[in-house]
Amino acid sequence: DLINRVSTNGSLFYPTREVLTFGSQGTVAEVLVKEGDAVEEGQVLVTLDAAAVGALEEAVGEARIALSDAENALAAASAGYTPLELAKAQASLAAAKLALVDAQDAAATAIAGPTAGDISQARLDAAAAATALADAESVLSVTAEEGASDVAAAVDDLAEAAQGYRDVFDRWLGIELSADEASLDPGALLDVWGVDLPSLVDMSYVSNIADPTQEVPVDDPATRWNERDVYFVLAFFPGAVLAVCDGVTVPPQGACVRGEMDTAWDDFRSADLAWETAQTTASKAVAAAVAAVTKASDGLADDTETLADVLAGADPLDVGVATTDLAVAEASLAGAESSLAALLAGAPLALELLGAQVTTARLALELELQRLDASTLRAPMAGLTTFVNVAVGDTVNRTTPIVEIVDPTVVELDGVVDEIDVLFVRVGAAAEVTMDALPGAVLSATVSSIATVGINQQGVVSYPIRIRLEVPRNVSLREGLSATADIVIRRENNVVLVPLSAVTGSFDAPVIQVVSESGGVEERAVVLGNNDEFWVAVREGLSEGERVVLQGSGTSTQQFDFRQAFRQFGNLGGGGGFGGGGQRGGGGGGGGGRGN
Numbered sequence: 001d002l003i004n005r006v007s008t009n010g011s012l013f014y015p016t017r018e019v020l021t022f023g024s025q026g027t028v029a030e031v032l033v034k035e036g037d038a039v040e041e042g043q044v045l046v047t048l049d050a051a052a053v054g055a056l057e058e059a060v061g062e063a064r065i066a067l068s069d070a071e072n073a074l075a076a077a078s079a080g081y082t083p084l085e086l087a088k089a090q091a092s093l094a095a096a097k098l099a100l101v102d103a104q105d106a107a108a109t110a111i112a113g114p115t116a117g118d119i120s121q122a123r124l125d126a127a128a129a130a131t132a133l134a135d136a137e138s139v140l141s142v143t144a145e146e147g148a149s150d151v152a153a154a155v156d157d158l159a160e161a162a163q164g165y166r167d168v169f170d171r172w173l174g175i176e177l178s179a180d181e182a183s184l185d186p187g188a189l190l191d192v193w194g195v196d197l198p199s200l201v202d203m204s205y206v207s208n209i210a211d212p213t214q215e216v217p218v219d220d221p222a223t224r225w226n227e228r229d230v231y232f233v234l235a236f237f238p239g240a241v242l243a244v245c246d247g248v249t250v251p252p253q254g255a256c257v258r259g260e261m262d263t264a265w266d267d268f269r270s271a272d273l274a275w276e277t278a279q280t281t282a283s284k285a286v287a288a289a290v291a292a293v294t295k296a297s298d299g300l301a302d303d304t305e306t307l308a309d310v311l312a313g314a315d316p317l318d319v320g321v322a323t324t325d326l327a328v329a330e331a332s333l334a335g336a337e338s339s340l341a342a343l344l345a346g347a348p349l350a351l352e353l354l355g356a357q358v359t360t361a362r363l364a365l366e367l368e369l370q371r372l373d374a375s376t377l378r379a380p381m382a383g384l385t386t387f388v389n390v391a392v393g394d395t396v397n398r399t400t401p402i403v404e405i406v407d408p409t410v411v412e413l414d415g416v417v418d419e420i421d422v423l424f425v426r427v428g429a430a431a432e433v434t435m436d437a438l439p440g441a442v443l444s445a446t447v448s449s450i451a452t453v454g455i456n457q458q459g460v461v462s463y464p465i466r467i468r469l470e471v472p473r474n475v476s477l478r479e480g481l482s483a484t485a486d487i488v489i490r491r492e493n494n495v496v497l498v499p500l501s502a503v504t505g506s507f508d509a510p511v512i513q514v515v516s517e518s519g520g521v522e523e524r525a526v527v528l529g530n531n532d533e534f535w536v537a538v539r540e541g542l543s544e545g546e547r548v549v550l551q552g553s554g555t556s557t558q559q560f561d562f563r564q565a566f567r568q569f570g571n572l573g574g575g576g577g578f579g580g581g582g583q584r585g586g587g588g589g590g591g592g593g594r595g596n
Contacts, residue, residue: 010415026052113314147282161271174229
């Protein structure tokens with residue numbers, strides 16, 4: 001991979017912070033926190049004394065009285081009507097205007113009757129509904145067939161797995177499972193039968209089968225297994241047979257009896273679950289398809305009825321009703337206008353002024369209530385106190401900074417990048433942050449902001465930049481810690497890399513000398529990508545593992561002034577044979593085609 005990076009140094013800070021003030025004058029009564037304390041949202045931090053609180057409560061009372069006086073004055077000036085009556089009259093007028101517009105539209109539509117566009121659209125809707133119904137019925141048919149096929153396949157798989165489970169016991173123990181036994185796991189069956197597999201599957205018992213004196217056991221009817229079958233399957237099995245194989249490797253051509261039982265049981269259970277799943281899935285799919293058919297059928301019925309109504313043309317009854325409704329709406333509007341005019345007749349011109357005074361008094365009361373609430377400073381968020389600027393007994397004014405709260409879970413690096421690099425840095429770009437305070441640790445981060453205006457210091461232009469860190473839960477970073485961030489500005493993954501000194505030719509037509517399998521050297525045209533001033537990515541023309549010839553200081557590299565051209569144009573996105581380069585930051589590695 002070839003990665004171009006830009007590095008910046010800076011210090012950590014907490015960007016989420018808030019400085020609290022009382023918003024009024026007074027004397028500090030309590031200071032309940034100190035610098036560096038952790039606080040919870042809503043926690044009381046600092047309070048004013050009783051005298052200041054009393055003055056604020058008095059101001060609230062005066063504001064309440066002023067509002068009441070203003071409201072009474074407005075009510076008295078309104079004289080013949082109450083605010084509720086005025087609101088009702090205005091609402092009636094607005095409703096009458098809306099009703100008239102609706103009645104006019106309805107009458108015009110009823111008289112004109114359906115347009116050619118209405119008829120065309122109704123026909124299109126009916127045709128589309130018929131198509132939708134046919135499609136839904138087709139989907140239902142296909143869904144039912146597929147569901148039945150899936151269930152049938154699952155039934156076959158289940159039968160095969162069940163038979164496989166029975167076959168394991170028949171092969172090793174000579175037992176034909178009953179229907180009830182076939183539903184039990186191997187452990188339960190062996191416990192019920194009293195089978196001790198390590199004793200029963202004893203290879204030493206059949207080790208001398210060639211000995212004519214070796215006795216062949218006779219089946220014991222008192223046991224569920226067949227001793228004779230067990231003897232012969234062990235005697236003639238071509239490899240070693242293990243009773244159990246927990247933690248033991250089964251030898252080549254060997255077998256593990258309990259392992260085969262468990263595997264067959266697992267296959268049976270999986271097939272049973274697959275069968276149940278297939279049934280459920282098929283049922284749900286068919287139900288959904290049936291619902292879609294029902295919906296499409298209802299839609300076709302509605303659109304067919306609408307088409308019939310449209311083709312019938314204007315209905316004289318509808319025209320008569322609409323005309324009557326229009327006359328009623330016009331009369332209602334006239335009545336509402338008359339009622340409001342009569343209500344307002346004789347109202348003094350001072351009503352507007354009195355209404356404004358009520359609004360002002362209400363805002364003044366809200367402001368005094370806010371000041372009273374602010375006499376007890378509470379934490380606006382969970383965090384840390386970075387400074388506490390007062391002590392008990394201090395006199396403060398409305399703008400005195402009292403406490404600053406920061407959120408230590410949001411940490412950013414405050415750094416700068418120079419004007420050469422800033423065009424390649426993007427908000428959201430990935431970065432890696434290291435700190436002397438956390439040796440060996442690398443924290444992930446992203447660029448959160450880039451200044452739009454640079455800073456010129458002695459002719460050097462740089463741009464402030466902020467990088468937000470992803471802080472691990474078990475790490476607490478302090479503000480002011482020095483840190484270094486490496487910002488990724490470009491990345492090319494899984495590309496062939498060669499040393500820059502291996503490239504010759506011109507800027508528009510770069511070439512690389514490649515060592516052939518016969519030992520000869522051939523020139524090959526290539527398409528280049530990014531570079532980090534040592535490695536360059538080859539996008540086309542070279543394969544991983546091929547050997548290339550590095551150029552000395554006296555070769556054609558200087559003749560074509562290749563490196564200078566690469567540095568000059570590499571950051572411009574690539575021209576000619578180059579796919580774009582990069583000279584700031586750097587990093588990279590991996591890939592074939594490196595020079596010898």
